[in-house]
Amino acid sequence: xxxxxxxxxxxxxxxxxxxxxxxxxxxxxxxxxxxxxxxxxxxxxxxxxxxxxxxxxxxxxxxxxxxxxxxxxxxxxxxxxxxxxxxxxxxxxxxxxxxxxxxxxxxxxxxxxxxxxxxxxxxxxxxxxxxxxxxxxxxxxxxxxxxxxxxxxxxxxxxxxxxxxxxxxxxxxxxxxxxxxxxxxxxxxxxxxxxxxxxxxxxxxxxxxxxxxxxxxxxxxxxxxxxxxxxxxxxxxxxxxxxxxxxxxxxxxxxxxxxxxxxxxxxxxxxxxxxxxxxxxxxxxxxxxxxxxxxxxxxxxxxxxxxxxxxxxxxxxxxxxxxxxxxxxxxxxxxxxxxxxxxxxxxxxxxxxxxxxxxxxxxxxxxxxxxxxxxxxxxxxxxxxxxxxxxxxxxxxxxxxxxxxxxxxxxxxxxxxxxxxxxxxxxxx
Numbered sequence: 001x002x003x004x005x006x007x008x009x010x011x012x013x014x015x016x017x018x019x020x021x022x023x024x025x026x027x028x029x030x031x032x033x034x035x036x037x038x039x040x041x042x043x044x045x046x047x048x049x050x051x052x053x054x055x056x057x058x059x060x061x062x063x064x065x066x067x068x069x070x071x072x073x074x075x076x077x078x079x080x081x082x083x084x085x086x087x088x089x090x091x092x093x094x095x096x097x098x099x100x101x102x103x104x105x106x107x108x109x110x111x112x113x114x115x116x117x118x119x120x121x122x123x124x125x126x127x128x129x130x131x132x133x134x135x136x137x138x139x140x141x142x143x144x145x146x147x148x149x150x151x152x153x154x155x156x157x158x159x160x161x162x163x164x165x166x167x168x169x170x171x172x173x174x175x176x177x178x179x180x181x182x183x184x185x186x187x188x189x190x191x192x193x194x195x196x197x198x199x200x201x202x203x204x205x206x207x208x209x210x211x212x213x214x215x216x217x218x219x220x221x222x223x224x225x226x227x228x229x230x231x232x233x234x235x236x237x238x239x240x241x242x243x244x245x246x247x248x249x250x251x252x253x254x255x256x257x258x259x260x261x262x263x264x265x266x267x268x269x270x271x272x273x274x275x276x277x278x279x280x281x282x283x284x285x286x287x288x289x290x291x292x293x294x295x296x297x298x299x300x301x302x303x304x305x306x307x308x309x310x311x312x313x314x315x316x317x318x319x320x321x322x323x324x325x326x327x328x329x330x331x332x333x334x335x336x337x338x339x340x341x342x343x344x345x346x347x348x349x350x351x352x353x354x355x356x357x358x359x360x361x362x363x364x365x366x367x368x369x370x371x372x373x374x375x376x377x378x379x380x381x382x383x384x385x386x387x388x389x390x391x392x393x394x395x396x397x398x399x400x401x402x403x404x405x406x407x408x409x410x411x412x413x414x415x416x417x418x419x420x421x422x423x424x425x426x427x428x429x
Contacts, residue, residue, distance in 0.1 A: 009055075011071035015271060016052035023049070029272035030066070031255070033120065034280055034300075049275065050075070061334065063089050063281070064116060066273030077278065079376065079400045087410040088374075088400055092285040093119045093276070098126070100203025101196050101407070116274045117256050118191060118200050122207045125184070128249040129210045131242065133217060136178040143168045176217040179233040180250060185218040186227050187253040231257055283319055283332035286372055289418045290425060294320040294330070308363060318360045320372075328368035328428040329360040337373045337395045338380045354384075354393060361391055368428045370394045372421070376402055379420050396424050 015023065024030050049066060050059045050073075059075050063086075066073050079088040094101060097119045128134070141152070143159055147167045156168035188211055191197040202208050231254065238250050287296040297304040297317040306321070308314040320330040333353065353371070361369040367390045373380075380397025399417045404410035 007069070008071045011068040012052055012057065012073065014068060014269070015066060015073075016050055016057070017048055020048055023271055027271040029255075029270065031117075031274045032062070033274070033276050061278045062275040063278050064273065064275040066271065066275060068271045069269065075275070079374065079402070085407075087404055087407050089276075089281075090407060091411060091414055092281050094203070095288045096281060096284045097123045098204035098207055099200050101199040117252065117259065118194060118197065120252050121187065121191065121200060121256065122204060124245075124249040124252045125210055126206060128243070128245040129213075131245055133176045133213060134178065134180050134238075134240075134243050134246050135176055136180065139170055139172055141168070141170050177221060179230060180238055180246060181214060181218050182222065182226075182230045183234045183250065183253050183257075184214050185222050186224075186230055187256050188214060189222075189224065190227075190257055227257070279332070279334045282334040282374065286320075286332050290320065290422060293324075293422075293425065294322055296320055306363075316360070316363070318357075318364075321360075321364065322428070326368075327364040327366040328370065329357060329364055329366050330370040330372060330425075331357045331360075333371050333373040335373060336375065337371060338375045338377065338382075338397050357393060358386065358391070361393075367391050368394070370396055370425070370428060372396050372398065374398050374400050376400060379417060379424075381424060394424075394428070396421065 020032065024032060048060075049062055050057055052058075063075050063077050066075070076086040077089045080086040090101070093099070093116075099119055099122060141155070143155075143166050145165050145167065147169050150170050152168045152170050159168055160166050188201065191200055194200070201211050234250055234254060238246055240246065287294075295304045296319065297306060299315075299317045302315075304317075304321075306316050306318065308316045318329050319332045322328045335353075337353070357369045357371060360366070369391065371393070373395070375397035377397075377399070379399040380395065382395045384393045384395070385391070386393060398421050401410055401413035401417070404413060
């Protein structure tokens with residue numbers, strides 16, 4: 001018990017070895033991204049966040065922050081710098097969520113648990129805006145001669161006692177300026193006050209344009225002092241048959257605006273935090289750097305869906321398929337494939353690493369398959385020839401810099417590694 005106090009050990013024990021889905025159901029302030037956790041299962045992924053056995057804490061495939069009461073645990077990637085700056089995690093988050101930051105403060109604190117929420121805002125904002133700006137019915141009051149609603153007798157008498165040709169009336173109109181778009185506007189204004197908020201809102205041209213549109217449609221009635229009122233009107237989840245993506249955007253906005261209340265609240269023994277599935281994050285990051293030459297099928301949206309059988313009865317979603325013929329197919333692996341001995345080469349677990357990719361190679365008549373993984377050493381490249389066939393399976397490791405003094409320096413080194421990866425893949429297509 002020398003490592004932790006009794007209270008800390010009790011809090012960690014409560015979380016350890018617990019089924020992740022059960023924890024989420026019991027604790028709404030525990031966010032795991034993506035929501036479809038488990039679809040991106042790698043061999044090292046477990047259904048719980050970490051295990052605790054005889055005071056030995058073992059983490060798996062989740063990264064981020066988790067806490068209970070005053071106990072907080074930061075789960076870094078295995079490439080975290082020795083000074084605890086996890087440049088690799090932040091770099092992947094920025095690439096995937098279209099954020100552009102060169103400086104960040106990762107000093108452990110209650111605040112930076114919810115700073116990670118800011119990474120999610122551009123992602124959800126773009127998804128929601130893909131359906132247009134949310135419209136809702138809103139009561140509007142008029143006083144003119146163009147009556148097109150319900151006459152408001154009381155207001156008419158007060159304003160038009162000497163008849164001037166005007167009638168006071170109310171209408172119910174579809175309007176872009178409503179409680180939900182006001183919530184988005186308040187979130188935008190709150191993010192602007194954050195130390196790296198401008199990088200979140202301006203790092204991507206598409207996000208900049210969307211932010212401008214929300215500011216424009218809400219400018220008429222936006223009032224910084226009405227923030228709590230707007231939050232209250234959005235506590236009920238929005239449900240709309242068309243604007244379906246706005247439900248998640250609403251949740252993220254509320255989390256961002258309520259972060260202090262959540263983190264420092266009085267709900268004793270509740271678990272809170274924000275965790276990212278490392279396998280998913282690695283896959284989506286790779287897509288940002290090779291998408292010009294490879295299709296990335298998406299199981300959630302059905303985009304680029306492929307089929308296994310001739311009657312289209314079985315959907316399949318390879319991680320990557322080359323855009324040109326002859327086809328090559330690839331799989332993203334967030335495991336150290338350069339240290340194969342760690343997986344017992346002769347075991348079923350080891351060979352299953354290759355099964356899916358080889359199946360896709362057969363389906364797409366591809367002689368070339370590849371596995372992409374992050375590695376600590378120099379960029380790794382190994383060719384495995386499939387016996388008695390023309391097929392080859394290549395293990396390609398992307399070098400993750402280990403000696404970087406800043407996020408900017410790390411980013412520059414990563415760009416060199418990414419260029420080498422693209423060159424290696426170009427030889428396959």
